[in-house]
Amino acid sequence: MESTEPTRSWSAGLGDGTRTVRAGLPEPVKYEPTLPGPVFAAHFHLPGDPTGPYTYGRDENPTWTHLERALGELEAPGEQDVQTLVFASGMAAISAVLFSQLRAGDTVVMPDDGYQALPLVHEQLRAYGIEVRTAPTGGDAQLSVLEGARLLWIETPSNPGLDVCDIRRLARAAHEAGALVAVDNTLATPLGQRPLELGADFSVASDTKGTTGHGDILLGHVSCRDPRLAADVRRWRKIVGAIPGPMEAWLAHRSLATLQLRVDRQCASALALAEALGKRGEVTGLRYPGLPDDPSHPVAATQMRRFGPVVSFVLPDKAWAERFLDGLRLVDDATSFGGVRSTAERRGRWGGDAVPEGFIRFSVGAEDPDDLIADVLRALDRADGDDDRAAR
Ligand SMILES: *Cc1c(COP(=O)(O)O)cnc(C)c1O
Numbered sequence: 001m002e003s004t005e006p007t008r009s010w011s012a013g014l015g016d017g018t019r020t021v022r023a024g025l026p027e028p029v030k031y032e033p034t035l036p037g038p039v040f041a042a043h044f045h046l047p048g049d050p051t052g053p054y055t056y057g058r059d060e061n062p063t064w065t066h067l068e069r070a071l072g073e074l075e076a077p078g079e080q081d082v083q084t085l086v087f088a089s090g091m092a093a094i095s096a097v098l099f100s101q102l103r104a105g106d107t108v109v110m111p112d113d114g115y116q117a118l119p120l121v122h123e124q125l126r127a128y129g130i131e132v133r134t135a136p137t138g139g140d141a142q143l144s145v146l147e148g149a150r151l152l153w154i155e156t157p158s159n160p161g162l163d164v165c166d167i168r169r170l171a172r173a174a175h176e177a178g179a180l181v182a183v184d185n186t187l188a189t190p191l192g193q194r195p196l197e198l199g200a201d202f203s204v205a206s207d208t209k210g211t212t213g214h215g216d217i218l219l220g221h222v223s224c225r226d227p228r229l230a231a232d233v234r235r236w237r238k239i240v241g242a243i244p245g246p247m248e249a250w251l252a253h254r255s256l257a258t259l260q261l262r263v264d265r266q267c268a269s270a271l272a273l274a275e276a277l278g279k280r281g282e283v284t285g286l287r288y289p290g291l292p293d294d295p296s297h298p299v300a301a302t303q304m305r306r307f308g309p310v311v312s313f314v315l316p317d318k319a320w321a322e323r324f325l326d327g328l329r330l331v332d333d334a335t336s337f338g339g340v341r342s343t344a345e346r347r348g349r350w351g352g353d354a355v356p357e358g359f360i361r362f363s364v365g366a367e368d369p370d371d372l373i374a375d376v377l378r379a380l381d382r383a384d385g386d387d388d389r390a391a392r
Contacts, residue, residue, distance in 0.1 A: 011073050011077050012077060017260040019073060019074065019077060020191070020259045020260045024070025024073060024256075025070075035250075035254065038246035041054075043055070053065070057243075058241050059238055063246040063250050064243075066253055067252055067253045067256075068221070070256055071223065075223040076197065083225075084223040085237055086207075086252075087220040087243070087244065088218065089242070090186060090205060090207065090209075090219075090220035091117055091206070091220070092220050093206070093222045096233050096237055098125065098153070100235065100236035101150070101180060102125065102130045104130065106130050106131070106150040107133060108125060108132055108149060108152075109133050109146055109151070109179070110133070111135070111137045114137070114158055114159065115159055115184065116159075116352050133149070136163065137161070137163040137164070137165050138158075138163035138164070138165065140165045140166050140169060142154070150179055151181075152170060152180070152181045152182070154167060155183070155186075157300070159186070159310070159337075160347050160353055160359070160361040161287070162288065162289055162294075164296035166302070167198040167303050180201045180202070182202035182203075182204055183200040183202070183204065184205065186206040186209050187209070187337070188308055189205070189308075191259060191263045192263065192304050192306040193303060193304045193305065196223060196224070202222055202229065204221070205221055206218075207221055209338035209339075210266070210308075210338025211252070211338070212252045213255055213258070213259070213262050214339060215340075216251070217248045219248055262366055264306070266308075266364050269364045269365075269367070269373075270308065270311050271288065271307070273376060274291050274311045275291070276376070280380060282380065284313070288310075289307045309363050309365075310338075310363050310364075312347075313359075314359050315358035316358055318346065318358060320384075322346060323383035324379050324383035326383075327382040328344065329378075329379075330372060330375040331362075338363060339365055340365050340366040341365045342362070342365035342367060342372060344360055345360070345361055346358070
């Protein structure tokens with residue numbers, strides 16, 4: 001039996017579904033709602049000395065507190081010393097870690113195949129006198145450039161290439177080299193991967209994606225155990241003011257209740273879709289970390305609990321990829337991922353990612369898998385340049 005230490009919270013040992021529906025709920029109060037509604041307040045009644053949790057709305061808000069507790073429960077189930085801070089977007093959360101930790105003269109190691117906005121971040125860091133070193137995610141290549149770094153930034157699985165690195169191994173090496181470790185966990189969500197348990201100092205995510213999962217809000221968060229690091233991030237949030245509105249925070253908390261249902265459906269359908277795509281002659285470069293023969297699978301299987309909603313693959317050329325996207329009826333041609341409605345896009349349209357023109361990033365939603373796969377196969381048939389086949 002698991003030992004129950006006094007610091008263990010109510011959710012230690014529960015399943016993910018139970019934990020997600022209850023995470024962050026306050027103690028029951030007679031005649032009060034289960035999840036109290038959003039608190040709209042720029043300031044709070046505050047007679048006397050300004051102490052206590054709620055003084056001014058840029059610093060703290062009770063609706064954030066509930067959501068932060070919920071996200072903390074998912075990031076580190078049963079642990080009570082984890083602090084979580086919510087932000088107005090994923091980029092606000094990412095910037096809060098980088099810019100609160102790095103000073104002129106420091107070195108940071110970043111992926112060269114990560115989120116699209118990272119090159120802009122590199123530029124800004126360099127403008128502040130910070131050395132930015134980059135290496136690919138796959139093959140743990142960041143290990144080779146760790147020497148003297150202050151912070152290692154990991155994104156695994158990487159977006160959009162779906163390469164994976166070994167978080168435990170990189171975190172151990174970074175700590176030996178005296179560096180802090182942050183993991184962008186957006187693609188996996190805390191149900192897919194728990195970076196703090198794997199050795200990271202910060203788990204960071206855009207909750208715009210799968211965590212909230214309805215494609216209708218922007219949000220981000222940072223979780224960490226070290227109270228000094230949490231205080232740095234909190235101070236940064238106060239200075240920059242990149243705070244979520246109470247309505248967004250409340251909607252996010254409401255959305256969390258279905259996280260396990262959504263993610264389980266998405267991951268099962270993503271694997272089925274990847275298997276169906278693997279049988280198609282026109283599809284190359286198929287990637288899904290959950291596919292047993294994917295190059296990412298061996299490492300992913302040691303650190304991921306679910307493999308995420310994103311599948312990527314390459315069609316022969318740009319026109320072919322556009323015909324495919326155009327032919328889909330149940331899948332929106334849109335960016336972003338992790339939502340209940342499937343989306344797909346030709347990633348090369350943005351520039352910036354090193355991907356072929358026919359590269360498709362496909363985010364699997366919560367549709368019935370048979371409907372979704374039939375729609376994809378029909379759109380592939382129609383996209384085939386061969387007229388005979390398209391006419392069928
Ligand atoms: C979308 C995304 C971000 C940025 O999040 P926003 O909420 O759009 O600011 C950061 N990292 C990854 C991996 C993402 O997919």
